[in-house]
Amino acid sequence: STTVLVPAESTRTVNMAALTDDAAQLAVHVQASGAPVAGHLQSSHASGGSGRGTDWLPGMAAPSEEHHMLGVPAGAAERPQLWIYTPGEDGGAVELQVFDADGQVTIDTPGVFSVEAGQVAVVDLEGLDTGTYEVVVSTEQPSLAAVRSAGDGQPVTVETDQAPQLDPITGEPVEPETSEEETDPTPDLSWAVSAAPAEPGFGAMVPQVGESELRFFGQGNVTYRLFDSSGEAAEDLTAAVDGPDASLVVP
Numbered sequence: 001s002t003t004v005l006v007p008a009e010s011t012r013t014v015n016m017a018a019l020t021d022d023a024a025q026l027a028v029h030v031q032a033s034g035a036p037v038a039g040h041l042q043s044s045h046a047s048g049g050s051g052r053g054t055d056w057l058p059g060m061a062a063p064s065e066e067h068h069m070l071g072v073p074a075g076a077a078e079r080p081q082l083w084i085y086t087p088g089e090d091g092g093a094v095e096l097q098v099f100d101a102d103g104q105v106t107i108d109t110p111g112v113f114s115v116e117a118g119q120v121a122v123v124d125l126e127g128l129d130t131g132t133y134e135v136v137v138s139t140e141q142p143s144l145a146a147v148r149s150a151g152d153g154q155p156v157t158v159e160t161d162q163a164p165q166l167d168p169i170t171g172e173p174v175e176p177e178t179s180e181e182e183t184d185p186t187p188d189l190s191w192a193v194s195a196a197p198a199e200p201g202f203g204a205m206v207p208q209v210g211e212s213e214l215r216f217f218g219q220g221n222v223t224y225r226l227f228d229s230s231g232e233a234a235e236d237l238t239a240a241v242d243g244p245d246a247s248l249v250v251p
Contacts, residue, residue: 001019002014002019006032006037008035016028016041024120025083025120025122026120027085027087027120027144028041029087030059038059039059040056040057040058040059041056041057041059042054042055042056042057043055043056043057043148043189043191044189045150045187045189050187051187052078052150052187052189053150053151053187053188053189053190054189055189055190055191056191057146057191057193058193060144060146060193060194061194061196062142063086063087063142063143063144064139064142064143064194065138065139065140065141065142065143066136066137066138066194067135067136067137067138067139067143067145067194068134068135068136068194068195068217069134069135069136069137069145069146069147069192069193069194069195070134070192070195070215070217070247071132071134071192071213071215072125072132072133072134072135072147072149072192073131073132073133073149073151073152073188073190074125074128074129074130074131074132074133074149074152075128075129075130075131075151075152075153075154076149076150076151076152076153076185076188077150077153078150079124079125079126079128079150080124080125080128080135080147080148080149080150081122081123081124081125081147081148081149082096082122082123082124082125082135082137082145082146082147083120083121083122083145083146083147083148084115084120084121084123084137084139084143084144084145085119085120085121085143085144085145086115086116086117086118086119086121086139086141086142086143086144087117087118087142087143087144088117088118088141088142089117089118090117090141091114091115091116091117091140091141092114092115092139092140092141093112093113093114093139093140094112094113094114094115094121094137094138094139094140094143095111095112095137095138095139096109096110096111096112096113096123096135096136096137097111097135097136097137097245098125098128098133098134098135098136099133099134099135099136099217099245099246099247100131100132100133100134100247101246101247101248101249103245103246104245105128105133106127107125107126107127107128108126108127109123109124109125109126109127115139115143117141125147130152130153130154131152132152132215132249133247134215134217134247135147135192136217136245145193145194146191146192146193146194147191147192148189148190148191149188149189149190149191149192150187150188150189151185151186151187151188151189151190152185152188153185154185155182155183155184155185156182156183156184156185156186157180157181157182157183158180158181158182158183159178159179159180160178160179160180160181164176195217198216198222206226211251212251213249213250213251214239214249214250215247215248215249215250216239216241216247216248216250217241217245217246217247217248218241218244218245218246219241219242219244219245219246220240220241221238221239221240221241222238222239222240222241222248223236223237223238224236224237224238224239224250225237
């Protein structure tokens with residue numbers, strides 16, 4: 001362990017590699033005194049000399065017996081992994097389920113297994129086709145859980161412009177044509193932590209780049225509204241989750 005002083009409205013960084021002797025799986029416990037702090041863990045992954053991505057793992061709430069990790073991509077050569085840490089003196093049984101928009105998915109990883117207290121257990125999620133899934137975990141003892149993914153392993157399509165050409169008859173420049181080509185999959189390390197229940201007033205930030213999706217898991221009707229940066233709101237939208245225990249994707 002180590003102690004660091006964090007002045008008000010400032011950031012301090014602790015190198016976790018300096019606290020460990022090897023590349024063991026870690027669970028990190030942060031305790032503050034005097035004032036509350038916000039913390040997260042930056043996680044990087046490399047294979048040989050090639051980087052495999054970086055992601056932020058936010059601080060989790062208190063240990064719980066129910067965990068719902070939403071939007072877990074699968075399909076890369078490196079399988080998604082379920083990480084579980086059970087503090088205290090007693091381990092216990094773990095029940096694992098995986099869902100997509102059509103309901104529960106059959107996987108090759110055992111659906112029930114045991115973990116020991118005070119140790120980090122890492123379990124590969126085997127047998128998943130390329131896609132995005134919801135992972136539901138129930139633990140006999142209050143635990144912390146997260147899923148680490150290497151992405152979906154799909155090639156990336158990029159547009160390329162050909163070099164400018166001249167018309168052979170008029171000599172005038174010709175508008176270059178745009179072509180599409182596929183590149184190797186981009187390494188995409190990501191963490192999914194247990195999602196908090198969407199109580200009234202729950203909100204989420206939507207990135208400004210690419211395409212975004214809302215993912216719901218459970219049962220019942222959901223009403224949501226989109227806001228822009230100036231505070232203007234769209235009309236109320238509704239979505240129905242056909243449960244029990246089903247996932248819904250809203251573009």
